[in-house]
Amino acid sequence: MQDSYTSLPIQTIAPVLSQLPGDKSVSHRAILLGALAEGTSEFQGFLNSDDCFSTIAAMRSLGASVTSVGSALQVEGLGLSGLRAPTQPIDCGNAGTLCRLLAGILVHVSGNSILVGDASLSKRPMQRILTPLAQMGAQITANAGCLPLTIVGSELRGIDYALPIPSAQLKSCLLLAGLAANGETRLISPGTSRDHTERLLQSMQCNLTISGTSIRLRGKQKLLPVTLSIPSDFSSAAFWMILAAGLKQPLHLNAVGVNPTRIGLLTLLEKMGVSVTLRNHRQYGLEPVADLIIHPSQALRGITVGAQEVAHAIDEIPIFCILAAVATGKTRITGAEELAVKESNRLEAMVTGLQQLGIVCHVFPDGLEIEGGQLQGGEVNSLGDHRIAMAFLIAGCLAKNSVTVHGCQPILTSYPNFIQDAEKIGLSLIEGR
Numbered sequence: 001m002q003d004s005y006t007s008l009p010i011q012t013i014a015p016v017l018s019q020l021p022g023d024k025s026v027s028h029r030a031i032l033l034g035a036l037a038e039g040t041s042e043f044q045g046f047l048n049s050d051d052c053f054s055t056i057a058a059m060r061s062l063g064a065s066v067t068s069v070g071s072a073l074q075v076e077g078l079g080l081s082g083l084r085a086p087t088q089p090i091d092c093g094n095a096g097t098l099c100r101l102l103a104g105i106l107v108h109v110s111g112n113s114i115l116v117g118d119a120s121l122s123k124r125p126m127q128r129i130l131t132p133l134a135q136m137g138a139q140i141t142a143n144a145g146c147l148p149l150t151i152v153g154s155e156l157r158g159i160d161y162a163l164p165i166p167s168a169q170l171k172s173c174l175l176l177a178g179l180a181a182n183g184e185t186r187l188i189s190p191g192t193s194r195d196h197t198e199r200l201l202q203s204m205q206c207n208l209t210i211s212g213t214s215i216r217l218r219g220k221q222k223l224l225p226v227t228l229s230i231p232s233d234f235s236s237a238a239f240w241m242i243l244a245a246g247l248k249q250p251l252h253l254n255a256v257g258v259n260p261t262r263i264g265l266l267t268l269l270e271k272m273g274v275s276v277t278l279r280n281h282r283q284y285g286l287e288p289v290a291d292l293i294i295h296p297s298q299a300l301r302g303i304t305v306g307a308q309e310v311a312h313a314i315d316e317i318p319i320f321c322i323l324a325a326v327a328t329g330k331t332r333i334t335g336a337e338e339l340a341v342k343e344s345n346r347l348e349a350m351v352t353g354l355q356q357l358g359i360v361c362h363v364f365p366d367g368l369e370i371e372g373g374q375l376q377g378g379e380v381n382s383l384g385d386h387r388i389a390m391a392f393l394i395a396g397c398l399a400k401n402s403v404t405v406h407g408c409q410p411i412l413t414s415y416p417n418f419i420q421d422a423e424k425i426g427l428s429l430i431e432g433r
Contacts, residue, residue: 001412001419006404007396008428016252017240017425020232022047022071023257024414025196026287027230028097029172031055032105033200034075035064035083036179037223045230045284046073050413051095058102061086062109077225080180085111085153092117092147094343094413099147100129100169101197104176106151107138115149120343120384122147129173132161136177136185158183158219165338166191166213166311168261175201181219189213191311194261199286203228228285231257235315236415237292238265239390240425242319244294245274246326246398251294258290264312268320269294271303272327300327302372307335310367314338318391321350325359326398327372334367343410344385353380353392357399377401386410390418397427 022045032055034041046052046068056066062083065076083105092099092115099115103126106113116122127145134140136159139152158181163170166189175197178185192213201208204223209216237256244251258278266276275295282289302324310317310333317339324331339346351363358376362369375398382389382405389408396403411418422429 001409002431003409004404004406004432005393005408005419006402006430006432007393008402008430009399010397010426010428011247013243013247013249013251013426014424015250017421018254020253020256020421021049021236021415021417022230023233024049024051024235025097025194026200026257027052028055028095028101029196029200030073030230031059031066031075032101032176033204033223034225035059035062035066035077036080036105037077037204037225038079039077039225041075041077041225042227043073043230044071045232046071047230047233049416050093051098054091054093054095055098058090058092058098061088061090077223079222080108083109085109085113089114089116089148092121094118094121094410096121096124097169100126100173101176103129103133103140103149103151104173106153107133107136107140107177108153108156108180110153113151113153115147115151117147125341128164128167128170132159132174133177135159135161136181138177156181158185160186163187163189166193168194168197171215172197175215175217178217178219179206179221183219185217185219187215191308192261193311194259196259196287203285226285231255231284231287231289233257234259234262238316238319239394241265241269241276241292241294242323243394243397243425245269245297245300246323248296248298250296253292255289256292258288260288261312264309265316265320267309268303268305268313272323273297273299273301300372302327302329302331302370305331305333310336315387318346318350318387319394321354321368321370322391322395322398324370325354325372325375325395330369330371332367332369337366342385344383344388346385346388349383349385349388350391353388356380357395357403375399377403379404379406382407382410384410386413386415390415393422393427393429
């Protein structure tokens with residue numbers, strides 16, 4: 001993939017995009033939990049992205065056998081006690097999910113393990129997992145709450161813990177630590193967050209008790225291997241949904257994961273005036289899947305988005321901002337401070353980029369405000385963030401003039417076929433300026 005692409009304005013798109021990439025969140029968990037199961041697990045629809053390759057390399061370094069051929073993934077699990085400490089530091093690359101979830105596994109792997117990452121991941125906060133893990137008896141040293149992490153495998157005990165924020169990564173980290181702990185781990189969250197870990201654990205016959213936003217997990221359980229398909233990634237589908245909505249064109253997307261903790265964007269679209277239909281509902285294991293049909297809307301209106309809505313659309317907020325930029329009226333997003341500590345400060349990155357394209361907008365500590373108008377042409381830097389890069393390539397399709405996006409290489413971390421799918425659906429992209 002080139003570092004820079006220029007996106008040209010378009011009027012129409014292909015009405016169907018049938019093959020979208022596998023869900024990144026589920027792909028990470030398939031590798032991690034597959035390695036903890038006792039036996040061989042097989043998955044179809046695996047996402048071959050840089051982030052997921054980092055997870056494969058990590059589990060191989062712990063002794064698990066992981067094979068990826070196309071979108072087929074096979075993991076030969078070693079059980080909770082079968083992993084061994086790596087001989088070299090584990091490089092998590094840009095994968096925050098890998099880093100935080102793997103910490104919950106390494107705390108009970110005998111020996112010393114070190115987690116490192118790229119420049120972006122090394123700045124992301126880890127204290128949110130370090131505090132409860134220490135309460136469980138984990139021995140971890142960090143660099144001012146950030147990477148690198150040095151983890152000494154220990155005997156852990158279950159805890160009662162109230163999560164300070166509704167974070168799927170924190171919740172998953174503690175569930176993985178609790179799997180090998182003595183006693184019971186009880187977690188309660190102030191709100192809902194992605195539940196892919198819980199669903200996959202239940203598919204592996206793990207005994208979880210879930211009541212609202214509270215979870216109880218008994219330690220020292222065995223996980224059984226599974227054979228499952230991985231849904232297409234809703235967050236990847238979101239780029240094409242926004243494009244269709246912005247162009248007021250119909251679009252059919254096949255076999256997209258519609259886990260209720262992930263589809264908050266659909267609510268935002270309907271509030272804006274975009275109708276979305278879900279058809280052909282089915283299950284991939286315990287994950288719900290459906291075909292999505294975006295219906296053209298003649299009017300897009302600015303809306304107010306609150307904290308709970310943000311929580312269910314956290315990865316889609318950057319691309320949603322592009323639609324807000326072409327809607328009528330103001331869109332205000334609050335309760336989104338978590339976006340400031342992603343691969344980039346996504347709040348500032350979106351406001352800076354939109355301002356460069358002629359949109360009036362403002363950033364706040366916990367959100368932003370966008371005044372809808374006409375996207376102009378210009379140049380935008382992704383700041384090394386894959387979702388920012390893809391969002392502004394879509395912006396070029398809806399703009400008056402071309403938009404050049406610099407820093408597109410990170411797209412490989414989550415959507416390696418983005419350029420190919422862009423061409424299939426009808427985008428006009430030029431390599432370089």
